[in-house]
Amino acid sequence: MEHEVFVPVPVDRLRAVLDDPARVARAVPGLQHDAGAEPVAGRLKVRIGSHSVTYRGAVRVTGRDDGSYELEGDAAETRGTGSVKLALRLRLREAEGGATLTADGTASADGRITGLPQDAVTAAVTRLLTRFADNLATAAREDASPAPDATPDPAPDAPPA
Known part of the structure; x- marks a missing residue:
């Protein structure tokens, strides 16, 4: 596969997200994180055609x-x-206006x-x-957003009396 x-974000910002397991977990669409579990662990409902299958498991992300x-x-x-196992490699490459993310690997499954x-x-x-990938981009863009200025705007000069 x-x-x-x-x-639409630079490779270095995507790497920052992929290097943080908690942010990877937030990027998995529909993941319901198990409290107290490793960052990328929980339940995930997958819709396949008119069917849905819910899985409980974990994913480990390792930089190479x-x-x-x-x-x-x-x-x-x-x-x-039923169960499912997957092994994917994500490759990032600079592209005009952002990056290309390529996922390739294998998966095996049994059950429904x-x-x-x-x-x-x-x-x-x-x-x-x-x-x-879209959620990774959103997380990476949030990093690039300037933090709100904590200093209040100076009060305008009072009109002459």
Whole structure:
């Protein structure tokens, strides 16, 4: 599987987000974080066509020497015996006006998801990765926003009496 998406923020800002597990967790669309768990752990409902499957699991993000990021995850269906495992590599590359994020890797699954149409599963994964990239961009842009000025505006001169 490979998916590429343009992200309208510079690579260095995306790296800052990917280097922070708590911010990665906030970028996962629909993740309901488990209190007290590692940062990228919790429940995630995935809509596949007219079906939805909820998983509980964790993802680990590791920066690599070549500048890419490795995502490894595993999860189990909250209802049922199915599970999913994934291994993705995220590569970032400068692009005009931002960056290109390429995700490639493998996933394996059993349980309910295997009975669903492959094209619907692929569309759901693509949608999830695109929304994840969009959320990474939002987090990176928040870093670039100037902090509100804490000093009050000077009072205007009083009109002459």
